[in-house]
Amino acid sequence: MHVSTITEEYIRDRLLRGLREGRKGLLSYRGISIITGTMPNAEGSAEVSIGDTKVVAGVKIDVAEPMRDTPEEGTLTTAAELLPMASESYDPGPPSPEAVEISRVIDRGIRAAGIVDTEKLFIEPEKVWGVYIDVYVLNYDGNLFDAGTLAATSALLTSRMPKYENGAVIREGDLGRLETxxxxxxxxxxxxxxxxxxxxxxxxxxxxxxxxxxxxxxxYLRAMQKGISGSFTAKEIGSMVDITFERSKDLRKLVKNAAGE
Amino acid sequence: MSKKESKDLMIDGKRLDGRNPDELRSISIKANVIKNAMGSAYIEWGMNKIVSAVYGPSEALPKHTGDSEKATIKCRYTMAPFSSLEEHGRPGMNRRAVEISKVTSEVFSNIVLLEKFPGNEIDIYIEVLQGDGGTRAAGITCAAVALAMSGIPIRDIPFAVSVGKIGRTLVLDMNKIEDNYSDADVPMAINPRNGELTLLQMDGILTGEELSRAIEMARHAGETISRIQRNAIGEQYGQIDA
Amino acid sequence: MKKLIMPGDILLSRPIRIEHTIVENGKTYATVLGVFDDEKTSFIPLEGLWYPRPNETVIGIIEESKLNVYTVNLNAPYKGIIISKYARDPIVNGDVVEAYVKELDKTGTVVLTRPRVLHGGKVLYIKPAKIPRIIGSNNTMAMQLSAGTKSSVAVGMNGMIWLHGGDTDLATEAIFKITREAHISGLTDRIGKMLGASSAEAQPSPEAHREA
Incomplete structure (x- = not known):
């Protein structure tokens, strides 16, 4: 148990001097690590740490019913679980609005980037593949959005693709990868x-x-989400977008390395 | 998959994964994995991967769940939806998880000095990230290390293990396939200091004689499991010359 | 001989009354992780919760004020209270305070006196069992910490430490080093080296961490 409470005055004073806990500069990340394949029962998995934030994403692929409006497409479902073990302030129970927001933002990025082509997940009439991504937060220290997206993307990129033969799902043996x-x-x-x-x-x-x-x-930008009650100027948003394009080069490299590409 | 019967689970006295009937799967434990928690541990027990964290003691909330005489243990055992090789599960608590959480709470209520913290609760979380049979035993073994690391006063460090029956043979520590097709399963938790059982469940068909042999097998396995638990704790301190 | 002891381990095969132990069947057992010195019959816990004692210093955060009573979060199984007439400074919710234990009442509430508001800064939470090492014998470690970092340091026996001014990052690092190495001898020297080495540099830069 090594945690701290800081006052706003303390943080303001430090930011003025460009100081942050455990790193240099206002626009830098804490140390990031991505390990894939940690949970081999899942079709795909990845464990991601950003500083002391730790999440694990698991991908399961099942036979599912198609959505009514897209009868020939597979389905993609993303959920985020803020485990009560991850923070004193998380309670057991149905997903909090915070968890729902995180899962939806991760989901939007993955869909918009077209990582999984759901049209290729058709099996037969009334039967499609359903891809389930679950992001589990094990330790909370901020920025669950980036950790969750890194984990979900890395898990998808390393997922096995089960087979459907004679009415049964085959999850082991000679399987290819989920096409991404x-x-x-x-x-x-x-x-x-x-x-x-x-x-x-x-x-x-x-x-x-x-x-x-x-x-x-x-x-391209693929998804955005502004949160909390404050506001940003257009100029601030422009500069955050620029920084994102710059910083994401490193993040993509980390994902590629973790996925063995 | 063709329908298996228990007789297919053992060939020439060896189990499908090559183990002898009285052999444990490999177990490794790492303490202090969740920084925010008072105590935590991660266990890999065969293909099981489970993380456990302890919080508290803190004021029991809602208030009516507390006990003005002593602390209340609130254990929460859950399985991640991606934890099994089968289909996607539902997150959170099903009836099975509710029952396991209850009996696990009782295991730890037995050893925590509850009377020191009236009106408080101690939260013990057990999250199965990957399950392959025997998760409740592995979860209790892992949570016991988390609890020892928390500094909450306890009488002992319990371990847990399951003994099953395949055909007429008692087997230690069944994995998922064995569990699915076995003739009996007996998960147990034991306090090593006095050898007493704080968890005992049974499912299947078993004679009284077999049950006492099962308990003996569990106790014997406990020597190994306790050593692994103690090493995981000791590892956090390295050399001792305070 | 000093020995690492785990909860449930036997300390002595006779009953003795020392803290963090229980006696069962005439034998003494540990209830927490610690180091037992059988020559001195002393048991030093490595992990453990805080049990309030009169006159001890605590650090807490004001949670609520009503009916002339402030409620103080002590990050412990006990709630702290301060009767507002004993507070000289104005106190508001969220304030960090240093105060002294008057008593632990029967309801498990710690009655606190002589509160002092600590403005700004940050509060670290460490395991209470490590606090004696943060203070050191005759306060040496705490003084060394404060001199080497130019930070104001207030240490609460409940495991909360307040830091303000100077190089709080270095102070934080040193405190966590102490908690990790509390049981290894030569600690004061190692911490001295750590603080001395840094304060010798011109304009110390506490950011020695990697970037993504």
Missing amino acids: KNIVTSCTFAKVSNNIILDPDGNEELFAGARLTVANDEN
């Missing part, structure tokens, strides 16, 4: 005491007036 294309990552910024910072940790999120998550691939 593209990589999506996100950069999350927070405005704390009028400073824009990248990758807010838990204490910084406590005092953040506004938050912006920008998900992108190499060329």
Whole structure:
């Protein structure tokens, strides 16, 4: 148990001097690690740490019913679980609005980037493949959006593709990979005491007036989400987008390395 | 998959994964994996991968769940939806998880000095990230290390293990396939200091004689399991010359 | 001989009354992780919760104020209270305070006196069992910490430590080093080296961490 509480005054004073806990500069990430294939029962999995934030994503692929409006397409479902073990402030129970927001933002990035082509997940009439992504938060220290997106993307990129033969799902043996294309990552910024910072940790999120998550691939923005009651100027948003395109090069490299590409 | 019967689970006295009837799967434990928690541990027990964290003691909430005489243990055992080789599960608590959480709470209520913290609760979380049979035993073994690391006063460090029956043979520590087709399963938790059982469940068909042999097997396996638990704790301190 | 002891381990095969132990069947057993010195019959816990004692210093955060009573979060199984007439400074919710234990009442509430509001800074939470090492014998470690980092340091026996000014990052690092190495001898020297080496540099830069 090594945690701390900081006052807003303390954080403001430090940000003015460009100081943050455990790193240099307002626009830098904490150390990031991605390990894939940690949970081999799942079709795909990845464990991601950003500083002390730790999440694991698992992908399961099942036979599912298609959505009524897309009878010939597979389905993609993303959920985020803020486990009560991850923080004193998380309680057991149905997903909190916070968890719902995180899962939907991760989901939007993955869909918009077209990582999984659901049209290729058709099996037979009334039967399609359903891809389930679950992001589990094990330790909370801020920036679950970026950690969750890194984990979900890395898990998808390394997923096995089960087979459907004679009415049974085959999950083991000689299986190919889930067909994926593209990589999506996100950069999350927070405005704390009028400073824009990248990758807010838990204490910084406590005092953040506004938050912006920008998900992108190499060329395009794919999803964005502004959070908390504060606001950003157009100029601030422009600069966060620029920084995202710059920083995401490193993030994509980390995902590629972890996926063995 | 063709329908298996228990007789297919053992060939020439060896189990499908090559183990002898009285052999444990490989177990490794790492303490202090969740920074925010008072105590935590991660266990790999065969293909099981489970993380456990302890929080508290803190004021029991809602208030009516507390006990003005002593602390209340609130254990929460859950399985991640991606934890099995089969289909996607539902997150959170089903009836099975509710029952396991209850009996696990009782295991730890037995050893925590509850009377020191009236009106408080101690939260013990057990999250199965990957399951391959025997998750409740592995979860209890892991949570016991988390609890020892938390500094909450306890009388002993319990371990748990399951003994099953395949045909007429008692087998230690069944994996998922064995569990699915076995003739009996007996998960147990034991306090090593006095050898007493704090968890005992049974499912299947078993004679009284077999049950006492099963308990003996579990106790014997406990020597190995306890050593692994203690090493995981000791590892956090390295050399001792305070 | 000093020995690492785990909860449930036997300390002595006779009953003795020392803290963090229980006596069962005439024998003494540990209830927490610790180091037992059988020559001195002393048991030093490595992990453990805080049990309030009169006159001890605590650090807490004001949670609520009503009916002339402030409620103080002590990050412990006990709630702290301060009767507002004993508070000289104005106190508001969220304030960090240093105060002294008057008593632990029967309802498990710690009655606190002589509160002092600590403005700004940050509060670290460490395991209470490590606090004696943060203070050191005759306060040496705490003084060394404060001199080497130019930070104001207030240490609460409940495991909360307040830091303000100077190089709080270095102070934080040193405190966590102490908690990790509390049981290894030569700690004061190692911490001295760590703080001395850094304060010798011109304009210390506490950011020695990697970037993504």
